Amino acid sequence: METKKVNLSEYNPEVIPSGEDFNIGIVVSEWNPTITNSLLEGAYTTLQKHGVKDENIAVEHVPGSFELPTGAKLMLKYGKYDAIICLGCVIQGETRHFDFICEAVANATAQLAMAENRPVIFGLLTTNDMQQALDRSGGKHGNKGVEAAVTALKMAALRAKLKAESTKK
Ligand code: DLZ
16 A cells, blocks of 8 residues: 555544543553654644543553553553553564564554453554654654544544443433
8 A cells, every 4th residue: 555655644633523521541662762752742742632631641651562552451450541542663673573573562452452342542653664663753654643642532432422322222
């Protein structure tokens, strides 16, 4: 799929649900902090922009991207969140470490969301090099953190809507 000239973070803000009633958790990997700090800033400011109150946004750090699903699970266990956003950056190296981490995080994130009936958002950059990561964390291809926050709001709103409808029946 051709995405080279597209800023994937461009979206219509008018169609994003208000986050004023939501509690959102963000888990951030400490690896590649230049990148993950930019992802965090993108996610955090997008949540604020759409009405999520500062006191309803919790940020926790984990050592590496491999730990993101565990961090998300712990936040869901000990906190009350409408969605969790996982942010990390894995850069291709010379060994197969990259493949193992990316696949494990993707699978565990999906499984966690299903098991907990909560949105757990996959905001992991998986890039060939640092330049690709920079391009996607506030560079020419946008900011994956922004996209992750938009996805979290949409999914939290979907869950709230379905829950409200089910109690009316
Ligand atoms: C070990 C490792 C390597 C080689 N590369 C990255 C990376 O590019 N991005 C990242 O977030 N984490 C990396 N890690 C750390 C692992 O995610 C994990 O923290 C360790 O394997 C300990 O479980």
